[in-house]
Amino acid sequence: MLKLPFQMEFVVNLTHRCNMTCNMCTQYGSTFKNNTLNEMTFEEWDTFFDSIKSVSPKPQVTLMGGEPLLHKDFDKILMSATEKKLKVHIVTNGYLLRDHLDVITKSKASLSISIDGLGETHDKIRNTKGSFERSIECLKLIQKINKPKRLIRTCINYVMLPENIHEILDFAEYMWQFEPAFIGFQHLQFSSDKLDAQNNKEWVKCLKQKYTTTLKPKVTYEFNECYVEELYSKIEQLRKKYGPTKVYDFPCHHQ
Numbered sequence: 001m002l003k004l005p006f007q008m009e010f011v012v013n014l015t016h017r018c019n020m021t022c023n024m025c026t027q028y029g030s031t032f033k034n035n036t037l038n039e040m041t042f043e044e045w046d047t048f049f050d051s052i053k054s055v056s057p058k059p060q061v062t063l064m065g066g067e068p069l070l071h072k073d074f075d076k077i078l079m080s081a082t083e084k085k086l087k088v089h090i091v092t093n094g095y096l097l098r099d100h101l102d103v104i105t106k107s108k109a110s111l112s113i114s115i116d117g118l119g120e121t122h123d124k125i126r127n128t129k130g131s132f133e134r135s136i137e138c139l140k141l142i143q144k145i146n147k148p149k150r151l152i153r154t155c156i157n158y159v160m161l162p163e164n165i166h167e168i169l170d171f172a173e174y175m176w177q178f179e180p181a182f183i184g185f186q187h188l189q190f191s192s193d194k195l196d197a198q199n200n201k202e203w204v205k206c207l208k209q210k211y212t213t214t215l216k217p218k219v220t221y222e223f224n225e226c227y228v229e230e231l232y233s234k235i236e237q238l239r240k241k242y243g244p245t246k247v248y249d250f251p252c253h254h255q
């Protein structure tokens with residue numbers, strides 16, 4: 001058995017396809033639309049999980065994409081990983097989540113649901129009408145599943161953008177009723193050169209190694225000083241109100 005002094009985390013893209021075209025994301029457009037060519041099959045994932053299951057401590061596997069729930073064998077892949085006692089985390093846009101809640105409950109995986117605003121704000125950022133309502137429906141179902149005992153640890157991931165900065169505080173207030181474990185407020189990446197340079201410095205601190213990217217999202221965001229000040233002031237207010245274990249910004253600009 002391979003023993004390591006730390007826990008490995010594998011962040012894996014089950015697919016590059018997606019059912020949304022979010023403004024801030026680099027994964028949109030025809031390249032990703034119907035292309036299943038680069039996807040690993042269930043059998044290949046099963047073999048991969050076999051190859052890492054004996055590492056100690058047990059690695060964590062984060063299932064991402066694209067939208068991971070679009071992989072045709074998502075349920076089987078999830079169960080294969082958890083049956084090998086790997087810790088699994090799923091990051092999803094929530095649109096197809098309702099149909100997978102049974103298997104996720106069985107698997108004991110934890111979840112991040114990406115929600116970037118209230119109602120129309122979220123739907124517009126994600127260019128997907130009705131997506132906010134679908135995520136809220138799932139949060140309510142998860143609340144039911146979690147009574148009396150928490151079976152699905154769920155957090156909410158919010159990317160901070162010019163389109164949603166005005167309602168960050170209202171968003172946090174509204175979301176607590178669904179009892180998420182925490183809300184992660186994520187700084188925008190891959191946007192303007194200026195913000196990327198700032199973020200990259202933070203990533204270098206976190207990762208302790210060089211970090212650069214050349215990916216570009218659908219929308220190019222430009223920032224002025226006022227926006228950056230407003231952003232920091234909102235994060236400060238959130239941290240004061242809820243504390244660092246309930247909300248945090250990522251990568252953390254507060255160390």
Ligand SMILES: C[S@@+](CC[C@H](N)C(=O)[O-])C[C@H]1O[C@@H](n2cnc3c(N)ncnc32)[C@H](O)[C@@H]1O
Pocket residue numbers: 018024025026027064065066067068091092093094113114157158159186187188189190191217
């Ligand atoms: C690329 S998505 C893949 C998983 C899934 N499709 C989803 O939206 O949750 C992973 C996470 O990255 C976030 N994200 C997308 N574009 C981003 C950007 N430019 N900067 C920071 N986070 C971003 C999403 O909101 C989501 O929480």
Ligand code: SF4
Pocket residue numbers: 018019020021022025026027028065066067093126
């Ligand atoms: S953020 Fe997620 S849902 Fe939105 S386009 Fe990117 S991969 Fe798809």
